[in-house]
Amino acid sequence: MITVSICCLSYNHEPYLADAIESFLSQKTDFSFEVLIHDDASTDRSAAIIKEYEEKYPYIIKAMYQTENQYSQGVLVDLVNQARARGKYLAYCEGDDYWTDPTKLQRQVDYMEAHPECSMSVHAASTVSALKKKVLSDVRPSVGDRDLTVEELIEGGGEFVATNSILLAKEKIEPLPEFFHRAVVGDYPLVIYGGLQGAVHYMDRNMSAYRVGVSGSWTQRELATVEKKGAHMQEIARMLDEINEYTDYRYDRSIRVTKERNELHLLLEQGRVAEAKKGKYREQYNQLSLKKIILFRIKHSFPNVARLLKAIRWGVSA
Known part of the structure; x- marks a missing residue:
């Protein structure tokens, strides 16, 4: 058996x-x-x-x-x-x-x-x-x-x-x-x-x-650009909405917080910092560490530097 x-x-x-x-x-x-x-x-x-x-x-x-x-x-x-x-x-x-x-x-x-x-x-x-x-x-x-x-x-x-x-x-x-x-x-x-x-x-x-850092991995294929990350985030949001309905909205708060956090991170990668600081995102933005905020800004403003730093850390070619 x-x-x-x-x-x-x-x-x-x-x-x-x-x-x-x-x-x-x-x-x-x-x-x-x-x-x-x-x-x-x-x-x-x-x-x-x-x-x-x-x-x-x-x-x-x-x-x-x-x-x-x-x-x-x-x-x-x-x-x-x-x-x-x-x-x-x-x-x-x-x-x-x-x-x-x-x-x-x-x-x-x-x-x-x-x-x-x-x-x-x-x-x-x-x-x-x-x-x-x-x-x-x-x-x-x-x-x-x-x-x-x-x-x-x-x-x-x-x-x-x-x-x-x-x-x-x-x-x-x-x-x-x-x-x-x-x-x-x-x-x-x-x-x-x-x-x-x-x-x-x-x-x-x-x-x-x-x-x-595996060459050709799912992450490298599906999340290689900000545009792909945005499309992926929308699919995750749709899935979470379906789970919300499936559970009769028992976990509505957790699902809402998760979706807003994902949206916040995408805004920061897109360099839309002003939007990320206000409205429904304000509370979660204020909870981010300074290090994380700086990393998001580097990703947006200096993508090649961000890739190089990641490659050095992971021990792979940029």
């Missing part, structure tokens, strides 16, 4: 894929798990690397190889991949990220088994530079273990918890609601829905790494 299905999406992850797969295989558990890898027609050697592991571990690694890129056609590839999951629990990690603690799955499953009211378990993680794995920051929603509230999950945004920290109870989240299927992203609405279906428990233990 399979207890955990590890869902891994891969697209042109050749330099990183072995790290991800090895981190799955290194898990020390007293239960069985499977690794479901979906390769979305990679143009590098990703598929070949996956096949090597699949041949070596045929009872653990189950791969899907697309001949045409599905994501570009609007297909929700994460749902395609996890539809074949046989596990009681689902874990997530993309092919350019990896886990850092061999006890990760065991710890999360033990907690979930002891707390059936829990729909999802998450934990602390690190953001690291793409190739050198230099630790840049921590994704740490709280100090100490505790359950996270739905309000926190909404207001925290898509980066509040690391996607590769998620372990969820499959029966509690299936079938997924319509707002998930229409969403422009998958992890943010998934975490919110997990909170609506049961407790989301946070473990204050760092057990995974999220790479930044």
Whole structure:
């Protein structure tokens, strides 16, 4: 019997894929798990690397190889991949990220088994530079273990918890609601829905790494310009409105605050500081640190400098 299905999406992850797969295989558990890898027609050697592991571990690694890129056609590839999951629990990690603690799955499953009211378990993680794995920051929603509230999950945004920290109870989240299927992203609405279906428990233990500065990543493709960020923000706002309706407006304040914060950040990136300082944005603007305000101004007035500073910090070419 399979207890955990590890869902891994891969697209042109050749330099990183072995790290991800090895981190799955290194898990020390007293239960069985499977690794479901979906390769979305990679143009590098990703598929070949996956096949090597699949041949070596045929009872653990189950791969899907697309001949045409599905994501570009609007297909929700994460749902395609996890539809074949046989596990009681689902874990997530993309092919350019990896886990850092061999006890990760065991710890999360033990907690979930002891707390059936829990729909999802998450934990602390690190953001690291793409190739050198230099630790840049921590994704740490709280100090100490505790359950996270739905309000926190909404207001925290898509980066509040690391996607590769998620372990969820499959029966509690299936079938997924319509707002998930229409969403422009998958992890943010998934975490919110997990909170609506049961407790989301946070473990204050760092057990995974999220790479930044990966060439051709979703962030680089979809959020490369202020215009793209604006379009993305509108899609997130639409999704939040649908969640508001779905929950009969129980979280209206959190959704309103989150939408206004996103709008404020976009105004600052566009250099519209006067608008950002007044009206409904005034309170949140006054809460911004001086450092953050300066960074927004650099992004707008000196975009090349902003890119250079980010590249230096991440250890990649500008």
